[in-house]
Amino acid sequence: MNNSKLLQQIARKDSNKEKLAERVIKNSELLQELFAGLQAPEARIKYGSNKVLVIISEKNPAMLYPKLDFFVAQLDSENNFLKWGAIEIIANLCQVDSVHHFENIFSKYFFPIHAHQMITAANTIKAAAKVASFKHNLTEKISEEILKVEAADYETPECNNIVIGQAIKSLDELFPKLKTKEPVFAFVKRQLKNKRPATRKKAENFIRKNQKLLEK
Numbered sequence: 001m002n003n004s005k006l007l008q009q010i011a012r013k014d015s016n017k018e019k020l021a022e023r024v025i026k027n028s029e030l031l032q033e034l035f036a037g038l039q040a041p042e043a044r045i046k047y048g049s050n051k052v053l054v055i056i057s058e059k060n061p062a063m064l065y066p067k068l069d070f071f072v073a074q075l076d077s078e079n080n081f082l083k084w085g086a087i088e089i090i091a092n093l094c095q096v097d098s099v100h101h102f103e104n105i106f107s108k109y110f111f112p113i114h115a116h117q118m119i120t121a122a123n124t125i126k127a128a129a130k131v132a133s134f135k136h137n138l139t140e141k142i143s144e145e146i147l148k149v150e151a152a153d154y155e156t157p158e159c160n161n162i163v164i165g166q167a168i169k170s171l172d173e174l175f176p177k178l179k180t181k182e183p184v185f186a187f188v189k190r191q192l193k194n195k196r197p198a199t200r201k202k203a204e205n206f207i208r209k210n211q212k213l214l215e216k
Contacts, residue, residue: 004033007040010048017048021055025063035070038082050085057092064089065096072105084123087112091127094134102135110145114152118159121152122166129170132177139177146171147187161196168202175210185214 006024009015024030034056037049057064064071071093074086090109094102102109110128112120125146132139149167154160168191171184178184191203 004036006030006033007037007045007049010037010052011042011044013044015048017051017055021052021059024052024056025060028063031063035067047081050082054085054088054092057089061093061096065093068093068097068101072108075108080117080120083120087120087123087127091130091134094131097134102131103138106138106141110142113145114148116152116154118154118163121149121154122163125149125163125166125170129173132174136177139174140180143171143174143178143184146174147183150187150190158196161194161199164191164194165196165199165202168199168206172206172209175206176213181210181214185210 006020009020010017024034034049034053037045038053040046040049053064068090071086071089074082075090077083077086087109090102090105109131110124112124115121128142128146132142135142146167149160149163152160152163154163168188171188175181175184185207188203188206191199192207194200194203
């Protein structure tokens with residue numbers, strides 16, 4: 001049984017992760033308990049702690065920024081849930097990355113897009129839009145990384161089409177800020193023939209919304 005009251009609360013089915021995150025934000029000494037929770041054998045504690053850390057990264061990114069290297073290391077974790085949490089947390093920490101540490105891990109961060117795991121790639125592409133919202137200087141470069149999804153080889157062709165759908169959503173957020181819009185628009189236009197109906201629909205909506213921006 002874990003002796004930490006915080007982790008005991010996290011382990012409860014009805015625990016309010018938002019409130020627990022606020023509690024840690026108000027008392028930074030509890031932060032070490034969350035990191036200990038990531039090592040717990042109990043799934044509820046491990047993944048609950050991960051969830052609370054994600055919330056903290058959204059509400060108070062400066063609190064977790066000193067631990068950025070820890071989360072970068074988690075990108076290589078064999079535990080996918082911790083890896084996906086790290087992807088989201090790092091994106092949130094970009095808001096306070098005044099020393100441009102993210103630029104040094106750029107290739108590592110976006111590697112999953114041209115790897116082979118659908119969910120990890122989709123999570124990375126989703127987070128990419130948030131990174132771009134904080135790192136305006138990287139918007140063009142991030143769009144280039146997202147476009148690599150078209151040449152990716154995930155578990156099945158359907159997996160590819162699902163991730164392409166997420167790519168369209170993220171590119172939709174980036175599109176107004178892009179100086180070079182044509183490659184993105186051409187990519188989305190090709191998805192009008194995508195075999196996945198939901199992805200085709202995303203492409204149709206994107207083109208309808210952004211056609212005028214291309215003509216400017």
